[in-house]
Amino acid sequence: NLFIKLNRDIMQYLKKCIEMGKAFSLDASVKQGILTNGLRYSLSTGNWGDQKKAATSKAGVSQVLNRYTYASTLSHLRRTNTPIGRDGKIAKPRQLHNTHWGLVCPAETPEGQACGLVKNLSLMCNVSVGSDVTPITDFMAQRNMEPLEEYDPVRYPHATKIFINGVWVGVHHDPTQLVQVVRSLRRDGTLTPELSLVRDVRDREFKIFTDAGRVQRPLFVIDDNPNSPNKGNLVFNVDHIEKLEKDKSIDTAGMDEEDRDKTLYGWNGLLSDGVVEYLDAEEEETAMIVMTPDDLEDHHRASTLTEPEEEEDEYDDGVDIGAMDDEEGERKKSKGSRVDKDPHRRVKQKPNPLIKSYTHCEIHPSMILGICASIIPFPDHNQVCIFRTL
Template sequence: AETPEGQACGLVKNLSLMCSISVGTSTEPIIEYMISRNMEVLEEYEPQRYPHATKIFLNGSWIGVHQDARSLVRDVQQLRRANQIPAEVSLIRDIRDREFKIFSDAGRVMRPLFVVEQEDDYENGIQKGSLALTKEMVRRLEMDQALPPDSDEHFGWQGLVNAGVIEYLDAEEEETAMICMTPEDLESYRQAKLGAPEQEDTNESLNKRLKTKMNPSTHMYTHCEIHPSMILGICASIIPFPD
């Protein structure tokens, strides 16, 4: 066991597989972009004029308000996926409390997830509800194996992050995301949303993976696990049949 005995039992935590720690980035470009997107700074805000405005927080400090939080969050997310702002910046929209929280400080624990397209992408031929990962990107990853390690044409993991296919989510942003376990489950859900009949699983193997029933109230998945074992740490991931 990887936990101490006695009083401290259970207090030691292990990082999950592929987990990373944020190192911190500058906040100035984010503030400038927010102001250019019609954010009203806190010094000029009049609560009586805009009582239902969304508050914007940057690393815990209230910096201003915005009238159209939905479009603002979508635009900032697109900037992050286009690698215009660092991938380690966290974006959390709390609809109930009308708050939009941005974190770019150091020491946050983040883990990578596949991005699920929320709109039809006609340019790349990706349908709504499908993974942003394309066959062309998989082909480029396969071609990387034939390239020397120091080649400029190397696509690799960083290429996936820069292309907006993989996002790093911290614990707080993960609370606002709907995460699917596998790409197969995601495709089954997408087909069910389109009205296709659910296929019966004819696999009678004792070792088959147990699948949870599809929740019809789920509006849309936003992310998908790279592999279900990525949730676990090193010790837990080597347990037989952890699902």
């Protein structure tokens, strides 16, 4: 709008020069304050547009960055806004949904009319910036993907459809192998880690997303290679810890960002080794995620137990041993149940026998919190302390 106004003023000045027979002067036709004052007004108020048409301009395009503390600055940069009216007493958009796990902080939200509408991203959540789809399409064509123009549904009624960013590009007859190959290329760094792979077995669809604006979060990868001796365990091991420890002794003073990434193992090394990978909300629907490595070990232990009585003694059902009769209490104590060993342990459910294997593991349960909520001491001990502090 500012450039349109500037061009309009130049055209009017040019018409006057022609009518009056004067020589056209570019310096006299351009008013220096149009762009400067307009941009200054838009950046200071957030109303993007002409000052005289403030009612029709976009509001909230720019904001004053909070610089009270370093944590408040980071929190402000990771803030999201739901674009609905603040005056309405609608409860549903303000409530915390279970799909927000790991993506949106459950505690950090302002009071008043904006409660539940202004949210903050969790600690390790990020937003994809997008990548080119041409290499993916060419790779699919090399992996025996049949283009959509040549597909005959009568001849291949059970073929799996392949979608790239929502566009149906072709079909494939061996989706299991195709998904494994593409996932391995993403984990070894050949493809961008922002790539999202979603296979819907029921609808016979394989969806690939490379577009921008998808919220993602990192998770530990569990080895699912049937030929691997580490099958069912975390890919993350002692070797990766030693590489991370070695990074602490490397002096990176004077290095630019590119040289620092080449020298240090760091987070990029974990991504290229397939130790962690980013999952967006849609791919997370097809993953089986365990909460902690201890829970993964408990699942392995429970799946190998043969006597159901031993499996019951591994977990606390919330029953006080002191309230049992002497014989049953002594039996639990003699078997060394976890209730006796650690009275302050985290109460958790028994492993689900219907779950055969896991695909990913949470990095830590505290990663569901945002920047400001994560600096509260013991936020998992008392729920009141979170809301009182925030």
